[in-house]
Amino acid sequence: MGNLSDALLQLREERKELQVQEEKLDQAISILVSLNGSTTARTANEPNRIISAVSRRKMARAQKARWVKARNSQPVAIANTWVSAPALAKRTM
Numbered sequence: 001m002g003n004l005s006d007a008l009l010q011l012r013e014e015r016k017e018l019q020v021q022e023e024k025l026d027q028a029i030s031i032l033v034s035l036n037g038s039t040t041a042r043t044a045n046e047p048n049r050i051i052s053a054v055s056r057r058k059m060a061r062a063q064k065a066r067w068v069k070a071r072n073s074q075p076v077a078i079a080n081t082w083v084s085a086p087a088l089a090k091r092t093m
Contacts (some may be wrong), residue, residue, distance in 0.1 A: 051059075
């Protein structure tokens with residue numbers, strides 16, 4: 001019977017060790033999940049940079065000007081014939 005009680009004690013010790021390891025793994029997993037969840041939510045909602053209202057107005061005006069320019073340079077249909085707007089000069093770098 002001594003062998004059975006020794007085996008039982010050994011199994012209980014191993015179970016305690018495994019429970020400690022399981023708790024450590026659970027803590028590590030919860031830390032990783034919280035880091036992963038908080039960073040993705042934070043970066044998804046926050047802009048990369050802050051732009052002033054004056055700069056946003058300038059950007060909006062510039063975009064509207066680009067749209068006007070793009071609309072004016074498109075071909076115009078006149079009596080079933082296509083007449084294109086004057087070609088823009090080629091740019092060089």
